[in-house]
Amino acid sequence: MSEKTPSFLDMMSNFTKEVVEYAKQGAPHVTESQYKERIRTCGSCNHLKQDVMRCGKCGCLVEHKAKWATTTCPDKRWDPVKVGSAGKTIKLKGNGKRKSNTTKASDKVRSTDTKD
Numbered sequence: 001m002s003e004k005t006p007s008f009l010d011m012m013s014n015f016t017k018e019v020v021e022y023a024k025q026g027a028p029h030v031t032e033s034q035y036k037e038r039i040r041t042c043g044s045c046n047h048l049k050q051d052v053m054r055c056g057k058c059g060c061l062v063e064h065k066a067k068w069a070t071t072t073c074p075d076k077r078w079d080p081v082k083v084g085s086a087g088k089t090i091k092l093k094g095n096g097k098r099k100s101n102t103t104k105a106s107d108k109v110r111s112t113d114t115k116d
């Protein structure tokens with residue numbers, strides 16, 4: 001039995017949902033190694049339409065979708081990514097303690113262009 005290919009409207013709907021969630025969470029990207037792993041997984045997946053690099057399950061362009069930390073594989077083949085869990089560790093001046101600069105989805109956005 002063959003799988004139903006998503007219609008153009010289904011693809012646009014799926015893509016729109018993905019973009020909205022990505023923007024809502026502050027446009028977080030996966031790490032380079034997570035991206036490569038996702039693309040490797042898609043490359044060996046029977047749902048991938050290789051001529052257009054589109055997922056046959058959701059219709060998304062996998063090379064774009066795979067960059068976004070908020071996206072998931074519709075067939076649960078990608079390792080889960082927790083948004084804000086893979087930032088670099090930086091050393092802050094003063095107390096000598098190391099603190100992660102990982103951004104969490106719940107962090108508030110502040111303007112950095114104020115003139116105090």
Ligand code: SF4
Nearest residue numbers: 042045048055073075
């Ligand atoms: S997103 Fe998932 S289902 Fe779609 S092509 Fe990639 S691995 Fe396959």
